[in-house]
Amino acid sequence: MSDDAILSLNGLVIGYNEPLCKPITLEVRPGEIIAILGSSGIGKTTLVRTIAGLVRPLEGDFDLHVERRGGLGYIPQRLGLVRHATVAHNVSLGARLNIPWSRTMFKERKERTYDAIRTLGIEEKASEPVRRLSGGQQRRVATARTLAQRPQLMLADEFLGELDQHNVDIVLGAVQGLVSKGTAVIMVEHHEDNAKEFATRVWEIKDKCFYDMSIEEWEIHSLKGEEE
Amino acid sequence: MKYRLYGIVVLLFFLAWRTLDGLVEGDWGRLEGGLSNLSVFFSESMWPPNWSVLEARSYPVCEQDIEFFCSVGYLGMMETLKIAFVSTILGFIGAIFFSSLAARNLMPLSIALPARVFLSAVRSLPSLIWAILFVIVIGFGPLSGVLAMTFYTIGYLGKLQYEVFEGMPNDPLEAGRAMGLGRSSILLNIVIPENSNHLLSQLMFMFEYNVRHGTVIGIVGAGGIGYYISTYLKFLQYDKVLALLILIFIVVVVIDLLSMAVRSFVNEEGDVRKPTWLMLLKNFGI
Structure with missing residues (x-):
């Protein structure tokens, strides 16, 4: 190897x-x-x-x-999103993985979450539960989660x-x-x-x-x- | 398929009927006159309800501006509600812990099996028996009631919760595991939010159940409105018992309305239209 x-x-x-x-x-x-x-x-x-x-x-x-924690990003076929949680919560699951413990950890996690949300163009949906989103929007959320994770x-x-x-190009x-x-x-x-x-x-x-x-x-x- | 299902239901009904016939040893004569006995008992001893239970007690002297706050009904109901609230919350948190250990999709069998055995053991004792045990161990009073209902809540909710966890879709769990989230993080950030609708529904159901059972455990001395019901039963004051039972019924209906309102925040019905209090009251014909 x-x-x-x-x-x-x-x-x-x-x-x-x-x-x-x-x-x-x-x-x-x-x-x-x-x-x-x-x-x-x-x-x-x-x-x-x-x-x-x-x-x-x-x-x-x-x-x-x-890295064992956060080194691997995974988007399953059915996306693996928490349907009853908000878009921001789902994206933050990725963001929480690669940030070392520090006083600014929560701030950094939030910044990373919203950066990924903005990049995928779903900032208007950030506080909505995922179940309300269309299939295409849910795919963007799953991508944003991995983007925030930086695997x-x-x-x-x-x-x-x-x-x-258009959305394929964004993703x-x-x-x-x-x-x-x-x-x-x-x-x-x-x-x-x-x-x-x-x-x-x-x-x-x-x-x-x-x-x-x-x-x-x-x-x-x-x-x-x-x-x- | 539909007719087969009907057939099974009819078969089960006849099986239940035959079993009941066996239990009463074919002596159906006992039911004769039962309805008239009930009507005589209800009209002569219970009706009308005696609303003096909502007036201030003669002792200790009431120091409140509003008399109702010194009444047997208010004080007993408040104690029952407090016992039910504390034991539901403590039991819910305990149940989340044990059910996450008992769910087969979250834990290996070597951990899930002992956790299930523990939950079964706790659940196998009814809350009344738990109450008697705690009254023997720590004496009369609301603390015995809280402990009894907390234990029962852990056993009962624990089973409901691990069944819900096991029924959830696998893909969020797999995504979390592959990404490297720890077990506690998966539980707190994936499993609980994903099942929030069911968990809230169970929480509200358990609160309502604990309010109703708070009346029963009060009878053995574990505090709450049941203590007063037990006293009135002893002195054959059935009209006061009926008044307290109506009070319990009203509280149970209010909890049901609350449950609907709380769950609307997490279920898909709420996406379309959030229920207003007026709508909820109309639904219940109040």
Whole structure:
């Protein structure tokens, strides 16, 4: 494993009872944006959940070189928001993680929360309960939570779904800000256009095989697939 | 599917009926004349309610400007309300602690199982038995009542709470865990806010339950309005008992109205229209 890798998968076999694909061995470095592509039910979510520590690998293991508390940001498919709490409360859950204990801790947490809320353009909704928000607005809240957290590795499972292009641009712009500070992003994505525009690397699961490609390699690979 | 459900309900009804028949050993004659006995008892001994329970007691001398504040009804009800309030709050906090240990989605089985056994043990004794125990241990008075109802509240609410926690969606918990939030932080910032509607509803229900049961435990000497009811029963003053029962009924209705108002802040109904006091009173036909 190289020194600067924040995640390394060592012969990782994912699945619940049966392996969903062949063993995966690879590394992820800071600032990389990886799109996981593949058809529904192929194992994309299982891979993300395994890295998040929510599913045990069937074989192999993985090393996560991030802070145990707050180093990993995670946006699940159903967003994982506290529906009856306000937008500000949900975003502050991320903000509370990486701030060391000090007298200015609460002030800093509040600043970080509202910075993230402003960046995602949901300041008018800050004191409303999440349950009142539209699906697209809720996705922005989940992104703001991760933005306030400032993790070293961000895992996102279809977090751009239900968003129109304008909102996709806002959310991706915000995530790009994190990436510029060194955060690596692994996102499950259904829309290949988003992957093309945003990702630097693609993981594709197909016919129980795992492919790890740069975005250029993937574009050539998908063109070849179309020609065939 | 619908007809199968109806079938099950009808079957259960007949099963209950057969069981009841077994319990009374087929002697249904006892019910004969029961209604007329009740009507005679009610009209001759209880009706009309004796509202002197809302007037000042003869001793000690009333020093209040308004006589009502020295009455048996007011003093007894206030003591019952205080006992119910303190024991509901203390019991609720204790129940949150134990239910978070007992919920399978928050704790491993090795912790959840002993916590469940503890809650079952506490719940298996009715509040009346707890009251008798505490009266024996620390003597007559409201402290015995508070302790008895606190213990019962922990056992009863604890079960309701861990069932609610286990029924909550998993994704906020998973997000919190993956992000690195600790157990206490997940409980305080995710589990409790997410279930706030249910928790408030249970809290208000338990308060109402404790007010009603405060009357029962008062009978064994644990303080409150039950003490006066017990005294009037002993002296066959059923009209005063009825007046106190009406007072309890009014308080229970008011708590129910309060419960509706409090819950409207956290449920989705409140998103559309917050109930006004006037609307609540109209709903209850008052």
